[in-house]
Amino acid sequence: MADFIYSIAGSIALLAFVISFYRIIAGPELADRVVALDTMTILSLSGIVFLTHLLGRMIYIDIALVYGLMSFLGVIAVARYIERGL
Amino acid sequence: MVLEILGALIALIGSLFLLLASIGIIRMPDTYNRMQAGTKASTLGSLLFFLGIGLGHSGLWGKLLVLSLFVLITNPLSSHVLARALHFIGKSPLLVGYDSRDDLADDMNQMEEL
Amino acid sequence: MIVVYILLGLMMLIAAVAAIQMRNIVSAIITAGVVSLIGSILFLLAGAPDVAMTEAAIGSALTTVIFLFAWSRITEQMKTDKKSSEHDSEGGSND
Secondary structure, eight states, rough: OOHHHHHHHHHHHHHHHHHHHHHHHHHSSSSHHHHHHHHHHHHHHHHHHHHHHHHHHHHHHHHHHHHHHHHHHHHHHHHHHHHHHO | HHHHHHHHHHHHHHHHHHHHHHHHHHHHHSSHHHHHHHHHHHHHHHHHHHHHHHOOOGHHHHHHHHHHHHHHHHHHHHHHHHHHHHHHTTTTTTTTTTTTHHHHHHHHHHHOOO | HHHHHHHHHHHHHHHHHHHOOOHHHHEEEEEHHHHHHHHHHHHTTTTTHHHHHHIIIIIIHHHHHHHHHHHHHHHHHHHHHHHHHHHHHHHHHHH
């Protein structure tokens, strides 16, 4: 029962990932793509945590930590580039 | 068992918030609106998702707590930095006629006068 | 599970094609970062957490920052080159 509801939650997170991927491809300008990349990062963090639960391997959650740190760096770099050049 | 089902339901609510964030990303008309919808809803949704997974899987509490704190700090911060950069390159919001307060521009003008 | 593999692979392919077709360079850099993101999740699904961590750290973040830095330097260099060449041509016409 619980595993079934968890699977539905993970599927909805994957659906949200696919929907926000559309904005990366079709975004009219740069800022829309950066916003969509930020959201996709958070969605993929949730997906990685869900995979940790699904596959039962504790080491996977470290990847979520590393990925959160690194993508924050990337978004800050892009914002600084937009503001005044890197 | 009850705790697992409770955690699964909380994770389901969180994933619905994540879906709401992505629908806001594709349906909102303007970059600032997209930023607001995408960041706030996805922060709440991912925190609920982490809480749900942590209730169902008791060995993950420490790292999930660190990850939640990290998301809670960095996600509004990156959104703020991005909105500030867009404001400084002169991109105006869509509904500026309805409420044309611009506190950041006023503050910057005051700082230039000083 | 195989549906998730196929879906993520298709998204990776679409992002790669979009990255080489895009007119704006910085948008192309960001789309290349998305290719790395989906690749990292695919590595994770295939059961290779160390490769996924390397891909997430290097491919998705560090490559984006280095590409942005290089593109920023290139545009600065192009601006100064154009300015100095205009200056040279003005000086030549005065002579």
